[in-house]
Amino acid sequence: MELRETFLSALRTLGSHKMRSALTMLGIIIGAGSLVAVMSLIAGLNQSVTAQFQSVGTDIISVSHFPWVQMGDSDEYRNRKRITIHDSDAIASLPSIGLVAPNIHTRRGISYGGESMRRVRVSGTTPEYETIDNYSVESGRFITQFDVERRRQVVVIGSDVSEKLFGFRDPLGKNMQIGGKGFVVIGILDEKGDIFGDSLDEHVIVPFTTFRKAFGSRRSVVVDCQPAAGVPMARAIDDIRALMRIRRQVPRDKPDDFAINTQEDLTASYKQLTGVLYFAMTGIVALALLVGGIGVMNVMLVSVAERTREIGVRKAIGARRRDVTSQFLIESVILTALGGALGIGGGAGLALLVRVATPLPAATTPGAVALAVAFSLITGIVFGVYPAIRAGRLNPIQALSYE
Amino acid sequence: MLIQLEGVTKIYEVGTEKVNALGGVSLSIEKNEYIAIMGPSGSGKSTLMNVIGCLDTPTSGSYCLKGQEVGDLDDDELAEIRSAEIGFVFQTFNLLPRMTAFQNVELPLIYSKAHRRTRAERVWSVMDAVGLRDRAKHRPNELSGGQRQRVAIARALINAPSIILADEPTGNLDSGTGEEIMQVFEGLHKAGNTIILVTHEEYIAEHANRIIRLHDGLIASDERSAGASSPTRPVGSTERA
Numbered sequence A: 001m002e003l004r005e006t007f008l009s010a011l012r013t014l015g016s017h018k019m020r021s022a023l024t025m026l027g028i029i030i031g032a033g034s035l036v037a038v039m040s041l042i043a044g045l046n047q048s049v050t051a052q053f054q055s056v057g058t059d060i061i062s063v064s065h066f067p068w069v070q071m072g073d074s075d076e077y078r079n080r081k082r083i084t085i086h087d088s089d090a091i092a093s094l095p096s097i098g099l100v101a102p103n104i105h106t107r108r109g110i111s112y113g114g115e116s117m118r119r120v121r122v123s124g125t126t127p128e129y130e131t132i133d134n135y136s137v138e139s140g141r142f143i144t145q146f147d148v149e150r151r152r153q154v155v156v157i158g159s160d161v162s163e164k165l166f167g168f169r170d171p172l173g174k175n176m177q178i179g180g181k182g183f184v185v186i187g188i189l190d191e192k193g194d195i196f197g198d199s200l201d202e203h204v205i206v207p208f209t210t211f212r213k214a215f216g217s218r219r220s221v222v223v224d225c226q227p228a229a230g231v232p233m234a235r236a237i238d239d240i241r242a243l244m245r246i247r248r249q250v251p252r253d254k255p256d257d258f259a260i261n262t263q264e265d266l267t268a269s270y271k272q273l274t275g276v277l278y279f280a281m282t283g284i285v286a287l288a289l290l291v292g293g294i295g296v297m298n299v300m301l302v303s304v305a306e307r308t309r310e311i312g313v314r315k316a317i318g319a320r321r322r323d324v325t326s327q328f329l330i331e332s333v334i335l336t337a338l339g340g341a342l343g344i345g346g347g348a349g350l351a352l353l354v355r356v357a358t359p360l361p362a363a364t365t366p367g368a369v370a371l372a373v374a375f376s377l378i379t380g381i382v383f384g385v386y387p388a389i390r391a392g393r394l395n396p397i398q399a400l401s402y403e
Numbered sequence B: 001m002l003i004q005l006e007g008v009t010k011i012y013e014v015g016t017e018k019v020n021a022l023g024g025v026s027l028s029i030e031k032n033e034y035i036a037i038m039g040p041s042g043s044g045k046s047t048l049m050n051v052i053g054c055l056d057t058p059t060s061g062s063y064c065l066k067g068q069e070v071g072d073l074d075d076d077e078l079a080e081i082r083s084a085e086i087g088f089v090f091q092t093f094n095l096l097p098r099m100t101a102f103q104n105v106e107l108p109l110i111y112s113k114a115h116r117r118t119r120a121e122r123v124w125s126v127m128d129a130v131g132l133r134d135r136a137k138h139r140p141n142e143l144s145g146g147q148r149q150r151v152a153i154a155r156a157l158i159n160a161p162s163i164i165l166a167d168e169p170t171g172n173l174d175s176g177t178g179e180e181i182m183q184v185f186e187g188l189h190k191a192g193n194t195i196i197l198v199t200h201e202e203y204i205a206e207h208a209n210r211i212i213r214l215h216d217g218l219i220a221s222d223e224r225s226a227g228a229s230s231p232t233r234p235v236g237s238t239e240r241a
């Protein structure tokens, strides 16, 4: 029997049982839909995280008393000794280390004129921070050594702060309030973008020394640094680790009580996260397709039983086994293909919604669509084969006398 | 010789019991014969039709169709013989309900892999032969019993089979409509077709040139009537519809 005829006849049959066909497709719709949706979200996540990584800089080493990605016992973290400015100086004196920028952070309310912003990230640091942490100044200047030495009440502001507090006015030279203290704006930073809905541009940077005087000197210091020219990353890290263990008197058999963060760690833990997501997705999709597939098989078995007489007639007028088998197989594949198409549409729609409504740039890739199509078709074949073979093997006389 | 049966038996096993549906039937049928098979219920008429129609194979004995032994063939080979050589007409019509009359008639052509372009032409010609050109777009439930049976006959004719097998074709029709259907068979016989039909009615059987009576799976009598159309016309002298 020609494929075209089989196809048309299958569509006719499915069309005459619309409700049943739709319910059968549900599992496949959910399976294909969640596959496309989750893969689109991960693609979006990849995109925004890659952008974020680039903004961090590839050769940064960041020494802090908490790691960037925390795992396990948080009590242990809380009891750790602070890292001090003396640790930062010691790291700076290592021959394998180039630039060093100690930095400390808090959140404070800020205001100018009638405008104010709450809980803005305030950082205190030194001039090297601009290079190491990939900042660039749009207008004015960054903090200088002179500002640090003199503890000047000056501030470099993020682009969001400039926009929200000053609007169309030029912020440079204006006197603004940070945590109730007056600061003169000396520079405006280039836009850095968002990470998970959190703006990187709601940020103000003041000299390290000024920060300690204004907001307290007891905070643990983060030491951002780069290896000296020509020194491999791994050696610089080893040197820092050895130095810090001695300075903090960590016993030989104990793990580090501080963290050395690199972009590589971030990438590794991000990969771990997406790995978990993929794993969970595989589970959901497999389950949905299994449920959908069993539904398809059930409906096809019912369909074969209902149409036993029809099968008998078809055989009597010349249908061979494979004509009947392929007819039923194509019906089940059409069922799952249709379900898959609806699911892909739904998943892609969901991804689009996320893209429009949230900062996550979710994107449906051709790969995700291809995978969903393949899964739908395979489900149709795998779960349709048994009923189809049963239909093909029916004895024509018994089928014809079936009531 | 079109059909040659030699000592054909068919034994059904139901549980431990054996039913001798055919107890050794020998029979030969020429091209263009018009045969009525009669006999009491359960005498094996339908079983014999199924064997002749290659829906079933004999338990023992030999059945040659056009010189080919059918007993040795597998499922798919039997299907191809049914497709090429046999046209079935059933008591209950057995049209596919979701298809139009036209599509029902066309279906055997699809299984015999007739080219799509020639199909419509052939469907129209057999629809004309049964006088149903104007009902082609109707579905079975939009047709009368007699019209349905004519669609079924058109479907049986479409592949120009060697034999048309009709098991009680008028059994579900009133006598007037039954008579109309018999006129259709009459016409087909005149056009050179070989027809075997099963009936319980003497007046239906009288249309045939030869009446075979079965009793308990055996041939009780086999009579040729001296009708106008001779049942032993020379092979090859006729043209099929």
Ligand SMILES: Nc1ncnc2c1ncn2[C@@H]1O[C@H](COP(=O)(O)OP(=O)(O)OP(=O)(O)O)[C@@H](O)[C@H]1O
Residues within 6 Å of the ligand: B012, B013, B014, B019, B020, B021, B039, B040, B041, B042, B043, B044, B045, B046, B047, B048
């Ligand atoms: N599939 C089967 N399994 C077991 N026995 C069967 C089967 N088909 C037919 N028989 C038996 O074989 C015998 C002949 O049946 P068959 O259908 O050929 O009779 P028939 O002459 O066509 O009867 P009717 O006039 O009622 O149609 C019957 O005794 C019947 O019970």
Ligand SMILES: [Mg+2]
Residues within 6 Å of the ligand: B045, B046, B047, B167
């Ligand atoms: Mg019968």
